[in-house]
Amino acid sequence: MTAATLETRKNRTALLAFGGALAMLGLGYAAVPLYELFCQVTGFGGTTQRASESDAATAERLAASAGGRTISIRFDGTTAGDVPWSFRPEQVTDTVTIGQRDMAIYLAKNNSDETITGTATFNVEPEQAGAYFNKIQCFCFTEQVLEPGQEVRMPVLYFVDPKALDDPNMEGVEQITLSYTFHRALDSAE
Structure with a gap:
C-alpha cells in the first residue's frame, strides 16, 4: 500500500x-x-392531549352514546424547590360526565418579594388516561408571571374523550389524576 x-x-x-x-x-x-x-x-407517560373547541363539541356529541357515565378527576399542584409560590387546586376532586367540558381552578400566590415567571409541567395518571384527557384552555400553555404577593386563579378547561370507554386498557379506571408542577422559567432563574 x-x-x-x-x-x-x-x-x-x-x-x-x-x-x-x-x-x-x-x-x-x-x-x-x-x-x-x-x-x-x-399520550405516553400520561401526557395530556391539547384539544380545540370543535374537538370538545365532537366529544359532547359522542358523550350521548356514553350514557352519562362519569369519572372522578383528582387535581394536584406542587412547586419546584426554587419557586416560592403557594400552588394548589381550588377543589381536590370532581366527578365529571365523560365527554362533557368541565373546568378546574388552581390557585397560585407568589410568597416572595420578587417578580417570578413560572411554567407548569403536567402529567396524568394512570398513564393510559393521558390519551383521553383533553385540555382546551390551560394556564400551562403559557408562562405565568406573578408579582410579589400576587394571588391568581388559573382555570383549566378540559374533557375526557368518550373513546376511553372503548379502550380495554381503561377498563376499571375510576379516577384520573391531573398533576401540575410549577418551575421557574429559564428567563426568571436567579
Whole structure:
C-alpha cells in the first residue's frame, strides 16, 4: 500500500468519524422535541392531549352514546424547590360526565418579594388516561408571571374523550389524576 493510499484512507476515516459525531450531536438536540411530539401524539407517560373547541363539541356529541357515565378527576399542584409560590387546586376532586367540558381552578400566590415567571409541567395518571384527557384552555400553555404577593386563579378547561370507554386498557379506571408542577422559567432563574 502506498503512502498516498494510506493517507487517503486516514482522511476518509477521519471525515466519516467527524460526520458521525455531527449526526449524533444533531440527534441529541432533536431528541427532546421528538420525544415531546411522540408523547403528545400518543399520550405516553400520561401526557395530556391539547384539544380545540370543535374537538370538545365532537366529544359532547359522542358523550350521548356514553350514557352519562362519569369519572372522578383528582387535581394536584406542587412547586419546584426554587419557586416560592403557594400552588394548589381550588377543589381536590370532581366527578365529571365523560365527554362533557368541565373546568378546574388552581390557585397560585407568589410568597416572595420578587417578580417570578413560572411554567407548569403536567402529567396524568394512570398513564393510559393521558390519551383521553383533553385540555382546551390551560394556564400551562403559557408562562405565568406573578408579582410579589400576587394571588391568581388559573382555570383549566378540559374533557375526557368518550373513546376511553372503548379502550380495554381503561377498563376499571375510576379516577384520573391531573398533576401540575410549577418551575421557574429559564428567563426568571436567579
